[in-house]
Amino acid sequence: MSAGLPLRAWQREAFEQYVRTQPADFLTVATPGAGKTTFALTIAADLLHRRIVERVVVVTPTEHLKTQWAQAAARSGIALEPTLNGALGARFDGYCVTYAGLATNPVGHRVRIERSRTFVILDEVHHAGDALSWGEAVLEACEPAIRRLSLTGTPFRSDDNPIPFVTYAPVGDGSISSVADYAYGYGEALKEGVVRPVLFMAYSGEMQWRTSAGDEVSARLGEPLTRDQTAQALRTALDPAGSWVPAVLEAAHKRLIEVRRDIHDAGGLVIASDQTSARAYAAVLKELTGQAPTLVLSDETGSSARIAEFAAGNDPWMVAVRMVSEGVDVPRLAVGVYATTIATPLFFAQAVGRFVRARRRGETASVFLPSVPGLLKLAADLEAERDHVIGRPVHDESDLFAAEEALIARANASEGASDELGNQYAAIGSEASFDRVVYDGDEFSPIDYEMVAGDSDELDFLGIPGLLERDQVAELLRGARNRKRAEAPARAEADVEYERRAELRRQLNSLVAAWHHRTGTPHGVTHNRLRQECGGPPAAQATTAQLQHRIDLLRDWALRASG
Numbered sequence: 001m002s003a004g005l006p007l008r009a010w011q012r013e014a015f016e017q018y019v020r021t022q023p024a025d026f027l028t029v030a031t032p033g034a035g036k037t038t039f040a041l042t043i044a045a046d047l048l049h050r051r052i053v054e055r056v057v058v059v060t061p062t063e064h065l066k067t068q069w070a071q072a073a074a075r076s077g078i079a080l081e082p083t084l085n086g087a088l089g090a091r092f093d094g095y096c097v098t099y100a101g102l103a104t105n106p107v108g109h110r111v112r113i114e115r116s117r118t119f120v121i122l123d124e125v126h127h128a129g130d131a132l133s134w135g136e137a138v139l140e141a142c143e144p145a146i147r148r149l150s151l152t153g154t155p156f157r158s159d160d161n162p163i164p165f166v167t168y169a170p171v172g173d174g175s176i177s178s179v180a181d182y183a184y185g186y187g188e189a190l191k192e193g194v195v196r197p198v199l200f201m202a203y204s205g206e207m208q209w210r211t212s213a214g215d216e217v218s219a220r221l222g223e224p225l226t227r228d229q230t231a232q233a234l235r236t237a238l239d240p241a242g243s244w245v246p247a248v249l250e251a252a253h254k255r256l257i258e259v260r261r262d263i264h265d266a267g268g269l270v271i272a273s274d275q276t277s278a279r280a281y282a283a284v285l286k287e288l289t290g291q292a293p294t295l296v297l298s299d300e301t302g303s304s305a306r307i308a309e310f311a312a313g314n315d316p317w318m319v320a321v322r323m324v325s326e327g328v329d330v331p332r333l334a335v336g337v338y339a340t341t342i343a344t345p346l347f348f349a350q351a352v353g354r355f356v357r358a359r360r361r362g363e364t365a366s367v368f369l370p371s372v373p374g375l376l377k378l379a380a381d382l383e384a385e386r387d388h389v390i391g392r393p394v395h396d397e398s399d400l401f402a403a404e405e406a407l408i409a410r411a412n413a414s415e416g417a418s419d420e421l422g423n424q425y426a427a428i429g430s431e432a433s434f435d436r437v438v439y440d441g442d443e444f445s446p447i448d449y450e451m452v453a454g455d456s457d458e459l460d461f462l463g464i465p466g467l468l469e470r471d472q473v474a475e476l477l478r479g480a481r482n483r484k485r486a487e488a489p490a491r492a493e494a495d496v497e498y499e500r501r502a503e504l505r506r507q508l509n510s511l512v513a514a515w516h517h518r519t520g521t522p523h524g525v526t527h528n529r530l531r532q533e534c535g536g537p538p539a540a541q542a543t544t545a546q547l548q549h550r551i552d553l554l555r556d557w558a559l560r561a562s563g
Contacts, residue, residue: 032353056094064304066096103137125150202371204435222371240280242430293317338369371435504547
């Protein structure tokens with residue numbers, strides 16, 4: 001092996017396996033942040049040094065990643081042209097191209113690859129299945145290469161488009177599954193300190209919206225709802241005009257300030273569903289922090305420069321729609337806000353992967369997200385290793401791996417305003433409240449983290465240092481839960497109170513809905529009138545006594561109206 005960058009244990013093991021087997025095709029599945037780029041360039045440098053290949057071609061999903069690969073290759077002594085236009089200059093060892101660029105002229109790229117002994121690196125190879133034409137283009141253009149290395153850091157697609165140059169094997173239920181030549185999962189990388197652990201901060205709250213029929217609905221985010229109601233509640237929470245987003249952004253900013261006490265250049269990222277929301281979130285952050293965040297809206301040259309500037313700088317926040325969902329290397333990102341309706345395993349893993357790149361031991365990333373069942377399950381299952389399965393039977397429409405081609409396409413390509421619900425609904429208002437922590441595959445209730453923080457006002461979990469080792473954080477959380485159980489007689493009343501409040505909120509919401517159907521009074525108007533007459537905060541923060549008072553008053557109104 002030629003001299004190059006130092007290798008981590010998994011990179012050296014995978015490299016040695018490659019050298020032993022000398023395969024024409026090699027698939028490496030390694031968690032985001034593990035160092036796939038360094039691994040691939042080590043192989044490329046070795047093959048060039050031993051004159052097995054003469055040229056290197058890197059295929060990437062985005063324009064920004066072409067530049068990033070070229071810069072990384074230069075540090076390994078390999079000259080790659082990131083903006084090929086015409087003949088390749090004599091000083092270059094190869095070039096970078098996007099999957100879309102490859103698809104525009106697959107025959108032309110095939111001719112280039114045929115003329116020299118070529119090593120092709122397919123970065124985030126699952127994108128070769130984004131469209132049938134892309135897969136066909138990759139097959140057409142890259143088939144003459146004498147070596148191909150496929151890389152991916154996220155769960156494979158949930159559709160049935162096969163990935164070129166990937167081996168599939170029967171599973172037993174009639175489906176076939178991709179077979180990795182070398183796999184390095186998030187769980188293993190955590191144990192070895194290669195990546196950061198992630199503390200998921202889930203926020204719930206009361207949501208109000210109007211349906212296409214004109215009915216006003218009030219529900220708590222995360223409570224059992226129909227699929228449509230869950231989607232509408234989530235979209236209401238993410239509406240920039242409501243109170244949920246500003247409250248969560250404020251909590252995330254407080255967390256970032258806490259982290260920056262020890263990691264002075266730590267940064268935060270808000271992932272939005274569309275350009276309109278992204279601009280609105282950026283405006284909220286500017287008002288909150290006094291500083292305009294970096295705003296990344298599209299896959300343009302200017303956006304790449306803004307990402308690079310943010311990565312090298314010290315500014316606290318960046319807001320993006322798509323550009324940083326995958327592959328972009330900004331190691332200083334430590335706090336995230338998942339403010340998008342996209343909830344596929346692929347996109348979620350790509351997004352969370354932006355926060356797991358470790359620079360030193362003891363770092364912990366914090367990701368704030370809506371408290372909805374699908375996202376909470378993805379957060380809890382982050383360490384699960386997944387393959388690309390073709391022909392997998394789907395028995396339930398809520399199956400996370402049901403065909404979601406339209407969602408994936410929108411997550412990875414579209415940045416227009418979200419209109420998935422059309423005119424079927426309109427957000428009225430939202431409130432945010434801290435719901436739970438998801439960490440190390442486990443969930444911790446408000447009472448658990450209140451005990452850790454030692455102060456009921458610290459419900460945003462800022463009392464926990466951001467620099468503990470992974471096992472220490474888990475021990476701290478589970479220790480608090482165990483203390484709560486040991487002190488069950490003393491805590492029983494608090495547990496009962498918590499459950500009683502939740503039940504009273506549900507009861508109040510049902511009565512308000514019934515009052516609406518009887519009188520036509522909007523839900524929000526009724527809630528506001530009850531607060532004016534009874535006093536106290538919004539229902540999400542009200543005590544059991546305050547909630548009961550409002551229930552009794554509303555029932556009194558109903559009796560008087562009937563009399």
